[in-house]
Amino acid sequence: MRTIMADDPQKFLEVALEATKKAEPVFRKYFGNAPGVSEKVDQGMHRSPVTDVDKEIETLITSHLLSQFSTHSISGEEFSPQHHSSPYTWYIDPIDGTINYIRGLPFASISLGLWKEDVPIVAVVSDPMHNVTYSALHDKGAFRNGTQKLSVSSVSKFGEAVGGSGRAKALGEDPLLQRVAKAAYRGREYGGAALELCSVAEGKLDFWISERTKIYDVAAGMLMVTEAGGTVTDWEGNPYTLDSANIVASNGKIHTELLQALKK
Secondary structure, three states, rough: OOOOOOOOHHHHHHHHHHHHHHHHHHHHOOOOOOOOEEEOOOOOOOEEEEOHHHHHHHHHHHHHHHHHOOOOOOEEEEOOEOOOOOOOOEEEEEEEHHHHHHOOOOOOOEEEEEEEEOOEEEEEEEEHHOEEEEEEEOOEEEOOOOOEEEEOOOOOOHOEEEEEEEEOOOOHHHHHHHHHHOOEEEOOOOOOOHHHHHHOOOOOOOEEEOOOOOOHHHHOHHHHHOOOOOEEEEOOOEEEEOOOOOOEEEEOOOOOHHHHHHHO
């Protein structure tokens, strides 16, 4: 086992990239043909699918992380959290966009974020079907495939903004989100939080909102946005935390108008 400094974000990022690279062949192998599809219900009574591939990828990533950082805590979507003694916690979404993955729709990813207590410091989002990997380090920027620096869009008027929602049909059904949809220029729904946040970070989307979030869905993607110059809060405009129930991410320039649209 390599000896890794206790507080070395660059090394943390390298190991996170190694872990996702190990998982990518499994992701690709079963894309559109996932075995062991079943349904789970979370504490909020929301139904969502899970596959054997989700479990295999999470197990693989967890094993690699703990082989390097045995005291770090692990919080993944599919298994019970593993709590250890360090202030670091890895948040793993082995397949973000599971419905897309099952159906063979190429908008799904592997999401891996490291937080030190309540601060995100490392993020990796892998899009194996397009051979794209997004990464970010706290105060060091966000990148596509390690070299292309990400930057949010320059759109400054909410009426010209194109954004997404983190819940299927939300822009058309939820009264609050209907107002957002009417105020913005266009809305899009892709069904994969991590890649939607990366789309905000690289300026393809101007904003993304979700009324229902879990930390492993957004732990990596939100760092991409902030490191690319954007803003992430809850719907009240407060900093997004581990306990936040909803999220707003934008290029920052339209954030005030976006929050106002949610409150009207």
